[in-house]
Amino acid sequence: MIMAEKIVPLTGNYAIAEAMRQINPEVVAAYPITPQSSIVEMFSQFVSDGKVDTEMVRVESEHSAMSAVVGASLTGVRAMTATCSAGLALMWEIAGVASGLRCPIVMAIANRAISAPINIHCDHSDTMGARDLSWIQIYCENAQEAYETMFLALKLAEHKDVQLPVMVCEDGFITSHCVQNVKIYDDHVMRNFVGERKSVDNLFNFENPIAMGSIELQDYYFETKRQQQQAMSRALKVYLEVGNELSKVTGNDYGYVESYKMDDAEVAIITMSSSAGTTKTVVDRMREEGKKVGLIKLRLYRPFPHGEIRRSFKGIKAIGVLERAFAYGANAPLLSDVKSAIYELSEKPKLQSYVFGMGGRDLLEEHVEHAFNELLAGKTVKEEKYLGLRE
């Protein structure tokens, strides 16, 4: 099917499904969960309309979905899935198997809160809870970025120096269900970009039969896990290489971060996903008023780009870390990573933790402006602050 480049109205979920159609993976196994469901609904439509050659496995749970894609991936083919929240929680056991067996699975996530209380709306508790599972995590601001990131994620995952699974995260409902302008690139161009998966060690390579999933106790487990850590480190470099390659197709940049009006900024906010878009709008307005504010939008969360974050914040007076997750009894996840990244700066910026948007609570422009004004006034405290919370 030939389709020229075009701009179409799509939700974040449909944009991701479009990327999956163009990728045309051999296997997709998924179980529906709000607000992810429409990714797989749309993709199932592509399967039933014969627009992809994918074997669609309709499983009875997310645990089975992840098991099916792990099994498929070990045979050397491309396997993808999508989930969020309780679905990701149910995958937990096999998600660790996916990274441990070095399966380059790409999984789209429409971020959603974790129960209880039961809540179908956005926060990042689900993927933050999975941040130490040895999955690469990339967070997307809007539908366009989610669409393009699917291609980057696939090549990154499958790169011989990486071979790790990737979560491509968008904000549930906020991005997943918002109809926006999305530029869809030509089918052939995108299929050429991803090419074929080149897997050497797999269960269907009968020239070189191997065993997978064997037990490793005190003798080898540690070395195997250390290899995962090394692969994560290499992923930092490969991420940029694949990003540069994708830039040649789309003309867009795929840095670890997007630096927005940071050149002469005195204070800055760092955040991920859709809140970065809202923050940009506030930065634009405050800049018109002559206030020197900027934004660091973090795309690549795992592996964490410590060096880039350190360089980004050199000379900044105060940083507000805006995030949609708690780390109960400790510093919020992104704050803790940013804090460790700036540790080596001789002149350390002040830091303020802002948790917002839990369970889909709206982040308003006035909340972001309030945070910027506090940073400009030097009103930073050790304690976590909240935006949009009723006291």
Add this chain to the structure above:
Amino acid sequence: MDKIIELRIHGRGGQGAKTAGQIIAEAALDNGKHIQAFPEYGPERTGAPMKTYVRISNSEIKTYSPVINPDIVMVIDPTLIGQIDVTSGMTDNDVLIVNTTRSSDKIKEKTGFNGKIYTVDATEISINHLGKNLPNTPMIGALIKVTGVVEMDFLIERVKNTFLDKIGEEKTNANIASIKQAYEEVK
């Protein structure tokens, strides 16, 4: 920075407010604009008051906050007036479009809104053309007449794209006729 036009649509679950918002946004995209369309997702129940938002701009729309200060508010179900604050966040420079048999003076009296008020009997138009009370599509006709956010040709093409496969040619044409009638009759 280009001004973003912000629209809020009030309806009840099942009346097609979300679809109306999407059609307006998609037609505007076809018309060369940047768009966003998203409903406020609460507990979705048929008949319960709901809101949906649309943004239209000449340049990229970055914000993801809900629409707080709309330039235009469209009320698809007249029984919502008096039950919820449909003019919340509006100023005297903004525009209110209501599906009603009443006059704009009566709506002004009921809402206390001092901006421009336009009315159209979209329910009657819908029943005439479609045989059912589906006022969401004719209301789009009223909207584009009053605000000019989208050109009629782009709207008609988009309505065809949205409905043709789902409901067939006859009903699609009836929808288009209802849009045109509301376009003429809104005042």
